[in-house]
Amino acid sequence: MKKIAIIGAGNMGGAIAASLVGADFRVVCTAKTKITIDRIHKEIPGVEITQSNVVAVSDADIIVLAVKPYISAGVIEEINPVIKPGAIVLSVVATLSLADLNCLLHSSEREMKIMRVIPNTAIRLGKSVTFIAPDSNVDADTLAVAEGIFNRSGKAFVIEEKSMGACMALASCGIAYFLRFIRAAAEGSVELGLRPTFATQIAALTAEGAAALLADGAHPEAEIDKVTTPGGITIKGLNALEANGFTNAVIEALRASCVK
Template sequence: NTAIAVGASMTFITRVCGTDASEQLVKQAFDSAGDTLTVEARQFGAGMALASCGIAYAMRYVRAATEGGVELGFKADVAKDIVLQTIKGAALLLQKSGANPEAEIDKVTTPGGFTIRGLNAMEKAGFTNAVIEGLKKSVEC
């Protein structure tokens, strides 16, 4: 996947034959370019949808949020920087804390507040369903 260019790829491997030592050798090689996960062969399609296709899906979110930022009054490059830092912060928060995303959402969602109104508007527009359906379409043959 293209994030390999910045050492942040997500690679999937499946051990068909070989030893634990050979699997570790392959894993170490790919870990030098990001993260590596050993999965069952049947999980490759899902992994590709989440990671490889996921790069494009994440980029689409960045584009949409940047356009929203422009509509809210920021210049495009500033809006994009804000969105990128926000995504970086959210990802690091989840990685370091191990928290469930919903628990982190609850921390910033107050009754009647901006966040819940925005989340509800996104859900009304089909956000979660669109993401899930896109992932499922990614693995259809």
């Protein structure tokens, strides 16, 4: 059975570990604090957890690096001597490019297979959109292993690294944008007299309905046209959104979040 080491069992790493329950892997996670160690023990059956990154990585066939960016270089330095030749390294760290990873891991010395993997926080519920950018030496079979892992927790897309900034802004940061829209819609509805919890529930269900229409093959503007009765109330709202810079604000948000 292949061993997968997940370094940093937090929001991302913990969710990846949970998604692997029942898969044909021996899963060993690491965390810093006893609180996380105890929680993972309790919540994810069959997953091993240790405070030692070196113990986790020794003999691992696949390593998932899921620590915060500011400690990632130190953690890589710690585990690098025990990474076995030919290992698959999947880095979730948003700020590290393939060039950074190759440099930090001295990968050419041991023929590692490195990929950047960027999920979003819906991974906890198995609803992540996850982008995989493989290094140039990653073969189709190895790529399929990564796709298999991340299709367990949502939908995985293989992309070129040059698109990672845009994809991450759209889907990883995008979760926050959509939630802010839902929050704003709820606040507006509360001003109109609805209860906050009811308003939030209805806004979320409405977003789900809009997404379902798109999933059914509709074009956004075609569906918008179906809602906007001539001289009706929707067009007044849409025009008020645009008068306040809605489309431009969303475009500017993506530009601001996109790491070049």
